[in-house]
Amino acid sequence: MRKLNLAIAGTALLFAVGTASAQEVGDPAAGEKVFNKCKACHAVGEGAKNKIGPELNGIVGDKPGADRGGYKFSKPFQDWAADKTAWNEELMTTWISDPRGTVKGTKMAFAGLKKPDELKNVIAYLATFDESGGQQDPAEALKAAAAK
Structure with a gap:
């Protein structure tokens, strides 16, 4: 009986950890609505092209400043990105919440998203797109x- 209780407790713990991990990811559907604030400058999805800003397919996990179809990043952004390994949730949150405060002299004129749920959701939305x-x-x- 004791082994069964331990097995059940272990399964419950795994389920709880798995559920917590799933809950940590934002809501991509809500993030798609937030992305409307970004569409003037950025595109995602099949056939996405660079606009004023780079297309963002596969951005999650990519190295900041990596080639995005020939997009020319500003020198200040390139300098900032040089020692960054990947766009992860933490780095994207920093960038999207205050681009001009994060990188003085960036070309990105967007003031940033300030609401934590909007940040989490738009990052989850961007994470739904692979490189293609x-x-x-x-x-x-x-x-x-x-x-990474």
Whole structure:
């Protein structure tokens, strides 16, 4: 009986950890609505092209400042990005919440998203796109980015 109780407790713990991890990822559907604030300058999905800002397919896990279809990043952004390994949730939160405060002299004129739920949701939305604009599991993309 004791072994059964331990097995049940272990299963409950695994379920709780798995549920917590899933809850940590924002809501991509809500993030799609938030992304409307970004669409004037950025695109995602199949056929996305650079606009005023770079297209963002596969951005989660990519190295900041990496080639985005020939997009020319500002020198201040390139300098800031030089020692960064990957766009993970933490780095994206810093950047999206205050681009001009994060990188003085950036070309990105957006004031930033200030609401934590909007940040989490738009990052989850961006994480749904692989490099070709196809769909991927945002939780897995964010997990892989965090490991880089």
